[in-house]
Amino acid sequence: MKRLSVLMVSVLFSGCGQADLPVTTSDVLPTEVADRLPPSSPQTFGFGGEATDERIAMWDIDVKPDGEGLPSGSGTVAQGKLVYETQCIACHGATGTEGPFDRLVGTGPWEEWPSARVVGAYWPYATTLFGYIVKAMPQLTPGTLTADQTYAVIAYILNMNGLVADDAVMDAATLPAVEMPGRDRFVPDDRKGGPEVR
């Protein structure tokens, strides 16, 4: 095919009376690179250093949906109210519904989506709250809440959504066990190209 196109280019140029115009190499070389290493590559290159357990522990703070990665500590709904009202209220509102930024609270009907991707109706895993808040919140001082404060504010957010009782305590055992109404809503991506529109 490549040679054919070169031939066609030459013929085209001949037609213009420029048969001696050089065909550049870019016309004959592959335009795409292979997604693989050169065949002469060694099994390992050895560039880079070993990651110690301490090094990994410093950054490996994410939380898996079964609770793996959750730290020790705990927090109550009442403690969480205090954290929320000092750290979160300015962006999320007094009851978690007013904004100006993301609405946290609600069990709204499907028709409200996607504007209301609230914890009580959409979030499939309670553990996601921990992984997100401990890394990225509060927005202007991210990563400053202690584990206890994070458990507490999650307890309060879940309580405002009606998902845990007023006397609930969140910790590494109770948080993954919270039943989230959004859990069964999610389905895998079934788009796969081809003629069908999904």
Add this chain to the structure above:
Amino acid sequence: MDKKASPPLSRRAWITTTSGVIAAGLIKTQADAVEVVAQEVPTPAQDPTKVPGRLTSELGQRAPAEQPRRLVRSPNLSSSSRTPLQDLYGIITPADLHFERHHAGIPNIVQEEHELLVHGMVERPMVFKMADLKRYPQTSRIRFVECSGNGGGAYNRDRMPTEATPQSLDGLLSTSEWTGVLLSTILREVGIRNGASWILAEGSDAAVMSRSVPLEKAMDDAMLAYGQNGEAIRPEQGYPVRLLLPGWEGNAQVKWLRRIEVTDRPTMTREETSKYTDPLKGGRARQFSFVMDAKSLITFPAFPYQLPDRGWWEIKGLAWSGRGKITRVDVSTDGGSSWIPAELQGPILSKSTVRFRHLWDWDGRETHILSRAVDETGYVQPTVHQLWDARGERTSYHQNHQRAWKVASDGAVTFGLGDLV
């Protein structure tokens, strides 16, 4: 500046010339405003062939009259800016015009101090400095990056815009030549353990952006990119290194990459559960909807341009697919009644934008012009009705339906099919 040579713009846009200053070009729409900075330039009073020109310089500048700008929506920490698609030629986006989407601002990272930690289900957990990454076999490829929310502004039946520009509507799309090391090279170095099936990619920004990616993609064409269009990747695009997942939604291509954990399940981060998931009709939501399906957009003529007269005009635009190569782009100049294959400008690369063109002899009557892309899987860019039928009207993300422009009899171009929808 020769006024005759500049294209006429509709009432809402104008360019003025004053002595010694090419004044700010101003385009205003309901949704947004772009101000082009006024620049002092020498008065072009003298014949440039009769006076010596400027000397060489260490850093080039754009011509004073050519000042394309990103469109910034809001000053929030979590915000975006859009590429001026209508102002660009070819397929490559100049690096300083690449769209932005940050969730907590642009971090200030010193390359010499930056480290990438790769751990989890691996034989040899490792830490890589940038100098280490750059010593591995290098590769470059031209690929688009698109935010999965791109074009969502033209999906709601009750809020269809008319005064939308290519930039304001679909400017969360850019194409670059990316350079880096294949992620598969690094994963081969650390040794993947049996049973691994996902990775978690994590950024070093204040959002500590985190996304789970199937190991299959990581081992296929994923790249750790540190170069963009021939220079170091820009801070806005993830300096000193970002994850590049060709053809997949931008959010998963984590910028300022600091950690990769190899796992046997997705982490279910906030972005892949509560955010970048697509509600469907019937109370379901599509999750891990990574691929950006085929799409095209006419970038000329488009709002706010006004065709000054009937006759020959070249319709120009971009087409792209996250599933491979674009094989055809059809153009309609009669509101979708008939379609004609457009000319495709090579190179036609997989998961890259492709430029298409169609010569059109406009008869001066009101009409609608549209384009639809076809990719190598046989997928045809759908109508908005097809997406509404398949997903419902309340979905979000991945809204790749056909875009239309109305050309009025006075040549004014506005967005959308209007009553034809």
